[in-house]
Amino acid sequence: MAFSGNGGGLGSRKRYGGALAEINITPFVDVVLVLLIIFMLTAHVMEFGIEVDVPKTKFVKDTAQEMPVVTITKDAVITLNGKPVNINDLPATLHLNFGKAKSVYVRADKQTIWDPIAQVTAALGAAGFQVNMVTQPEDSAAQGRP
Numbered sequence: 001m002a003f004s005g006n007g008g009g010l011g012s013r014k015r016y017g018g019a020l021a022e023i024n025i026t027p028f029v030d031v032v033l034v035l036l037i038i039f040m041l042t043a044h045v046m047e048f049g050i051e052v053d054v055p056k057t058k059f060v061k062d063t064a065q066e067m068p069v070v071t072i073t074k075d076a077v078i079t080l081n082g083k084p085v086n087i088n089d090l091p092a093t094l095h096l097n098f099g100k101a102k103s104v105y106v107r108a109d110k111q112t113i114w115d116p117i118a119q120v121t122a123a124l125g126a127a128g129f130q131v132n133m134v135t136q137p138e139d140s141a142a143q144g145r146p
Contacts, residue, residue: 067105067132068098070124074109076116087119091127103130 070090071079078087085093094101104124108117124131 067103068094068101069105069107069134070120072106072108072112072116072120074111076112078116078120087116087123090120090123091129094124094127094129101129103132105132105134107134 069081070085071082073079078085078090080090080093080097094104106117106120106124121131
């Protein structure tokens with residue numbers, strides 16, 4: 001009985017047609033780790049999907065409360081936390097998704113006509129929500145104040 005020394009033991013690598021029959025995953029892992037780092041660095045930059053230029057006021061109250069945010073764009077598109085919503089379904093959607101919420105933020109672009117803002121504010125007030133308008137502080141340096 002003779003044994004051959006070039007055969008397929010457990011630790012042997014077989015070559016078929018001159019190419020190595022193993023998958024090299026090192027480049028794949030490198031690419032995945034680089035993408036993971038990129039996403040980790042850029043994830044905190046994304047605040048909202050909709051860009052709204054809110055009006056500026058002299059006094060802005062800072063708050064750390066987490067409340068639902070209703071956004072009204074200058075084209076009168078209404079969204080709830082970034083998802084489009086119909087004004088007629090807004091109070092029901094708020095009660096369904098945020099059952100314990102008693103207040104809501106309303107972010108409206110400063111170029112929005114008054115009618116959609118008034119309609120949203122009235123609908124939320126009739127549903128029993130306290131409406132908080134989102135504004136941005138004025139830059140005191142731009143007005144010549146110290």
